[in-house]
Amino acid sequence: MSAAATTHDHSHGADHAHDHHEPGFFGKYIFSCDHKVIGVQYGMSGLLFLLLGFFLMLLMRWSIAFPGQAVPGLEFVQSIPLIGPLFHEAIGRWAPGGVVNGELYNMLGAMHGTIMVFLGIVPLGFAGFVNYVMPLQIGTIDMAFPKLNMWSFWLFFVSGVLMLASFFVGTGAVQTGWTMYSPLASTTNMAVTNIWMHGHTWWLTAMVFNISASLLGSVNVITTVINLRAKGMTWMRMPFFCWAMFVTSFLLLLAFPPLEVAALLQLVDRVFGASFFLPSGLMEGGQHLDISGGGSPLLYQHLFWFLAHPEVYVLILPAFAILAEVIPANTRRPLWGYKSMVYAALTLGFLSFLVWAHHMYLTGMGTMMSTYFQITTVLISVPSVILLTGLMISLWGGSIRFNPQMLFASAFLPMFGIGGLTGLPLAFTFIDLALHDTYYVIGHFHYVVAPGTIFALFAGVYHWYPKITGRTMNDFLGKLHFWPSLLGMNLIFAPMFIQGMGGFHRRWYDGGKYFEQTSGASNWITELSSNIFGLFGMDVPNSLLGLNVLMSVGAFILALGQVPFILNVFLSIKGGKKITSDNPWGCTTLEWATPTPPPHGNFTFEPVAVRGPYEYSVPGCSQDFLPQWETEPGKAATAPASTPAPAAHH
Amino acid sequence: MDIPYTVTARPDTGLYNAKVGIWLFLASEVMLFGGLFSSYIFLRVGADYHWPVHELNVTLGFVNTLVLIFSSVTVLLAWANLKLRKIGQFKMYLAITILCALTFMVIKSFEYRAKFSHYAVKLTDGTFLTGHLEDGYEIKFGEASKFTLTIYAQNSGIKADPVNYVLPLIEGEAPKFKTEAGDEITLTKATFQELQKDALVKAEKAGKSTGTIKLTALTPVTIHAKPSKILNYTDTTISFLDGTVAEGKLLDDKMTLTVDGVDARSVPDAENSLAWNNHYLGESWKKAFIANRDHAEEEFKTKYPSRDPLKSATHQKEAYYLHIESSTPPAAEGEAHGEGHKAEAKMEEHSEAHAEHSGHGPKVTLEKKDIAFWSNYTPKLNTYYAIYFTLTGLHGLHVVGGAIVLTYFLLFDGKMLREDPERLANRVEVGGLFWHFVDLVWIFLFPLLYLL
Amino acid sequence: MADSPEEIYKSIKKIKIVGLLLGVFTIATVLLSFWELPTHSLNILVGMILATFKAGLVALIFMHLNHESKMIYKILAFTIALAFALFFLFVFSAHDPLVFSGLYDSNQ
The missing domain is CATH 1.20.210.10 (Cytochrome c oxidase-like, subunit I domain)
Structure with missing residues (x-):
């Protein structure tokens, strides 16, 4: 029977529970409730x-x-x-x-x-x-x-x-x-x-x-x-994945409404001529605007960043969630410090609501506010570091399988590390005053989000692809995807730190061409890049400006690197290697106990969790993983559901 | 395979799914209204004008509060009766709840309507004149014959559309136009499109991204335009919303306001406010204003001898915000008028009772150069009204949403009522939780916006 | 949650009394707003305390938060803490107690 039709909230009565009609194409793939x-x-x-x-x-x-x-x-x-x-x-x-x-x-x-x-x-x-x-x-x-x-x-x-x-x-x-x-x-x-x-x-x-x-x-x-x-x-x-996603959901639930307020108020400002965010006496082009004034631009920033800082953790927590599954599975070691990671994630979630105004040091909102937000911002680095360290120590002593998902996962660790560490100086007002709105900031958060989160997302795609399609993605194409991506990302974002400290502003559409004072400076890195381009016969100036070319080349390499991925996603649906077991990576969590792909209703038996989520390489066990649902350890751990369920639509 | 815990509670959490869901949703709503209320605080603390106190119709707000509280009680009674399987009572109470929601919205719409037709004009010295524009306010622009239309090849939010944005503003019949080529045309969609095409071809040949069409009206026309229907104007040109510019002569942009109040709180020297200018309200109203102010100050002194009158928002309002009820100033006798005024100031301002009164105030014709800013009582007027409309509007949307859900339970859940009343009771409970939340928000809104 | 009929009858009585109380407190709020306390802020304070009391009644009795599962309390405690953070920090930013008036301020 259709699970969707019998939910509490929207069913039109109990009758649907009795007829077993199969949903049509639209019900199944477009307006599906599965x-x-x-x-x-x-x-x-x-x-x-x-x-x-x-x-x-x-x-x-x-x-x-x-x-x-x-x-x-x-x-x-x-x-x-x-x-x-x-x-x-x-x-x-x-x-x-x-x-x-x-x-x-x-x-x-x-x-x-x-x-x-x-x-x-x-x-x-x-x-x-x-x-x-x-x-x-x-x-x-x-x-x-x-x-x-x-x-x-x-x-x-x-x-x-x-x-x-x-x-x-x-x-x-x-x-x-x-x-x-x-x-x-x-x-x-x-x-x-x-x-x-x-x-x-x-x-x-x-x-x-x-x-x-x-x-x-x-x-x-x-x-x-x-x-x-x-x-x-x-x-x-509960697997750490679910914990991290649980915290993320809370961030979305409670942080988004203030942004909705900000969007609504700005809409009222623009469409109905209100002055929520417009101070008195505002002029444009030498003319007083036809507004009442009396509002405050600071209000907008408070509302916006009240969302947008937790949003950063909305971006990064799913990455940790995915890695906490990918890394233990591919090192065959338990996740290190599961409990402390859970508490760190919870602390991170709570603290992330109390740091928003560190984006606003330059607004003149007051020294007490700045001091307060400096403290909370430095505090929040503690749980972040616990999470990263937990993942890093999980590698220790493992027999690592370097398949594409693990490559992305292991690249995530240093990349996110760079992103996080370069963020620390920005937490302090006096440094932020100089670096605010420069390319340094761009470099910092892109290191967190691009080679950080996006790499983790790639890892997740490679990891769960077999569960979704029944076939693994191609290994070679995966590696062809990984290496150019890693190179490209670093070529784009590393020079941003140098440019940023040189005073490059983030919103120059000409890349600083008309700002000779800042863009003319040079150092050994600019010289190196200029020389390398010289080998290819390109005339790139030996200055901070020249780094723009280097970064754009990096972007181009990154673009090329995505081609194998796109091919891989689509070609593997039909052409990938068929998996022989429902648990191809030898994982311990319940999603691998379902038939592949999981049918409507998911499980063919009543799942019961009998132990923690990361029981890898348990001493005395006949194999190197002990699934959560396995009631008789010692026996070969296979999902009871390895025969495809008759209800599977496929 | 049913999703578990849709009707009964999960033993270890003690909750059924929908209840967790609705409380999470309400948590999110707390943050939504929390954001709005903190915006309110922020705006009020930082306001650089006199934050309106008791400016809305307290009676209507009070009635609405009672209506909502009553509906909160009835929705609970509906749930309790359903639990007791008293179906008739359940339906009755649910229906009463929905009717309450309707009543609330009807009262709200009356309040809104009264605001939209009420205007406030800020003079250049900071005095506010409030009142009604009984004859509307239009800019009269005459002897316009030369029209220049700019055609942007692309990239513009402004799109020439004279048929919709210019012709309706022309007094009388639309004239015939002469094009640059010398043809005489009537402007319609078809003819305009042809002109547009030619202009673009010409522009492309010249390598420009914009083309122009020049039209000359055979007989000069007069244009009547509400300010919202045009972009701007000068003494010799007027530009329409679609970017069309007409040349001619500004005939009249004076505003005739039927005054029902003078707010001189923001004027450093209220006795020399522009409002007492001879061709505006004049000396006799000034006298009435001074009498009212002196009376209020004296009264304040005797009532609260130790307090600073400058720090009392209510006193400032009573002393410097003169409400005008008749077209001729009262004989400035002081006492009697002052008492009467005080009573009237409390309850009746800006109610729809005012709309009936509106014919009675003195009419003044304001010159454009004296007007710094004007608006009707909409979000544009000041941040107080902006937050008032946003908060109550959003709250109103919640009322409507809640009423729709409850109506659905009443009308379309008959089958569940017969077959699984316990589940419907859960639904009503969840709907009721939302309804109480809407009530709860109003409990804060009412004092913040109407009373304090 | 009241499930037996007697309990429900009892709660109906309670609901009606609370409804009446809310009405009375609304009248009190309105009257209070016309009675001028020494400062307007005091008016606001008292008005808000009354409103909070009313809101508390609605939340505790009407929304039966007086006997709800632990999980709901946890969620709400978290939410309300954040909402308060939102309120107070906005206020702080308007009145900064740590403003350094500068060495060269001629008034000192």
């Missing part, structure tokens, strides 16, 4: 948006390295039938002659941030993985509210469509950075025929949809974890 389908939907759209955001970044990087020069291929793409005109409307019309101008650069910047954070990583890393894996890991048949789950995805989808559609509005997409700071964001581009047909208005509306989607999603996740854990699945037997 957590696994929704997980895959979220994951695929997340990957798509990541690719889109990456593409916007490539345009930006070109403009930074080669300002005023036409982007190669931009004119050509516009001449392709069907796609060309669409592309022209979105991007091409802003780039006369193929040259990215300042307006377009601002749009790309704002949308790159928005798409990556709200439409890429959160849907893939949080919603995608949590929907697919979490109910399996805690041994339940579905999420607590399957219909809400479907609504969550489709609200997210609408928000994505609105966000992309904002490129096609007459004004183009929003131009004020992903942070949308007022008063600039409340007053720019107001001369429009219809304020509702404005990229900015669409952005804000899309955010309201996006927030509602994550709200439904997180309510669902928390309820499922609290109320639907299988027999024997006590809190401390």
Whole structure:
């Protein structure tokens, strides 16, 4: 019977429970209430948006390295039938002659941030993985509210469509950075025929949809974890994955509403002419604006960062969640310090709400506030370090299998380490005053999120792919994906620290070409890069400016590196190596006890957790892992469900 | 394979799923309204103007509070009766709850309507004149014959559309236009599109990203435009929302306001406010203002001898915010008027009772140069009204949402009522929890916005 | 949760009394707002205490938070702590007690 139709919340009566009708194509794959389908939907759209955001970044990087020069291929793409005109409307019309101008650069910047954070990583890393894996890991048949789950995805989808559609509005997409700071964001581009047909208005509306989607999603996740854990699945037997996702859900649940407030108030500011974020006497172009004033730009920043700092942990906790599964599975060692990692994650979740204003040291909000936030910011590095250390020590003494997921996982550790450590100086006001809004900050958070989180997400894709499709991804293509990605990421983000300390501002669309005072400086790294380019016959200046070229080359390598991944994802569906067991990696958690792929209702037996989640290499055991569901250790540990269930739709 | 714990509670947590869900949702709502309330605090603490106190209609707010509290009781009674399987009573109480929600929204809409038709004009010296624009407010622009339309090839939020944005503002019949090529045309969608195409072709040839169309009206026209229908204007030009610019002469942009109040709290020298200018309210109203102020100050002194009148928001309002009820100033006798005024100031401001009164205030014709800012009582007026509308609007949406859910339980859950009343009781309980939360928010909203 | 009929009858009585109490306190709030205390802030304080009391009644009796499962208390405690952080830090940022007035301030 259909699990969806008998949920408490939305069923239209008990009758559905009695008829066994199979849902049609739409019910099964499009408007499905099955957590696994929704997980895959979220994951695929997340990957798509990541690719889109990456593409916007490539345009930006070109403009930074080669300002005023036409982007190669931009004119050509516009001449392709069907796609060309669409592309022209979105991007091409802003780039006369193929040259990215300042307006377009601002749009790309704002949308790159928005798409990556709200439409890429959160849907893939949080919603995608949590929907697919979490109910399996805690041994339940579905999420607590399957219909809400479907609504969550489709609200997210609408928000994505609105966000992309904002490129096609007459004004183009929003131009004020992903942070949308007022008063600039409340007053720019107001001369429009219809304020509702404005990229900015669409952005804000899309955010309201996006927030509602994550709200439904997180309510669902928390309820499922609290109320639907299988027999024997006590809190401390829950895999760390579920713990981290549980904390993440709380962050989404409680941090997003203030952003919704900020978006709503800014919408009221722009559409109805209110002055929530506009101080008295504000002038633009020598003219008093037609506003009442009396508001405060600080209010916007408080509301925004109250979300946006926990959001950083929303981005990073799923990464830890995934690695806590991938690393023990591939080192054949238990996760080191499971308990302390759980408590660290909980502490991290709580503290993450109390650090937001360290993004606002430069606003003049007051010394006491700054001092307070310095302290909390330094405090929060403690749980973060515990998490990272736990993962790192888990490697110790393991017999590591270097398959693609483990490569990504092991690269994550130093990469995230760099990102985290470079963040420490930023916690202090006096250093932040100098580095604020420079490329140093960009380098810092990209190290956390790009080679950090995104690598972990890749690891997760490689790890759970066999569960979803029944086939593993290709190993060689995986390695071909990993090495260029690692090289590319570092080439892009490492020089940012040098540029940032040299005073490069993050929003220069020409990459600093007209700021000779800062961009003319040189050091041995710039010299090295200039010399290397010289070997290839390229004339790259020996200055901080020259590093732009190096970074753009890195971006290009990174782009090439994603080709094997895309091929791998699609080709392996039919062409990958078929797995012979339901538990190909020899894991201990419950998702590997289901048939592959898991049928509707997931389990063919009643799952019971009899021990902790990470029992690898247990002394005296005949094999090197002891699954949570295995009631008779000593016997060969195979899932009782290895014969495919008759109900499996496939 | 059913999802467990949809009806009964899980033993170790003691909760059924929907209850966990609704409390999580409410936690999120606490943060949503928490964000709004802290915005309220932030704006109020940092306000650089006199934060309105007792400006809304307290009676309506009070009635609405009682309505919501009553509905909170009835939704609980509905649940209790369902638990006792008294179906008739259950339905009755649920219906009463929904009716309460409707009543609440109707009262709210009356409150909103009264605000939208009420205006406040800030003069350049900081005096506020409040009142009604009985004849509306339009900018009159005459002798306009030359129209310049800018056609953006792309990249613009402004899109020339004279048929929708210019022609409706022209007084009388739309005239015929002469194009640059010398043709005489009537402006319609079709003719405009043709012109647009030509202009774009020309622009492309010249290598420009914008084209222009120049039209000359055969007979000069007069334009009447509400300020919201145009972008801006000068003495000789007027630009419309679609970017079209017309040349001509500004005939009239004076505003005729039927005054129902003078708020001189922000003026350093209230006795010399622009409002007492001879062609505005004049000397006799000034006298009334001074009499009212002196009376209020004296009264304050006798009532609270030890307090600083400057620190009393209520006193400031009574002394410096003159409410005008008739078209002629009262004989400035002091006592009698002062008493009457005090009583009236308390309960009746800006109620719809005011709309009935509105014909009675004196009419003043304000010159544009004296107006610093004006708006009706919408979010634009000041941050207080902005947060008022946002908070109550969002709260109203919650009321509507809750009412829809309860209506669904009443009308479409008949089958569950017969077959599994315990489950419906759970649903009503969850819906009720949401409903109480809406009530709870209002309990804070009412004093913060209406009373304090 | 009241499940036996007697308990439900009892709770109906309680609900009605609390409803009445809420009405009475609403009237009190309105009257109080017209009675001027020494400072307006005091008015606000007293008004908010009354409102909080009313809200407490609604939460405890109507939403039966007086006997709810532990899990709900944990979630709400967390939420309310954060909401308060939101309130107070905003206020601090407007009134900074640590402002350094500077060495060259001529008024000192």
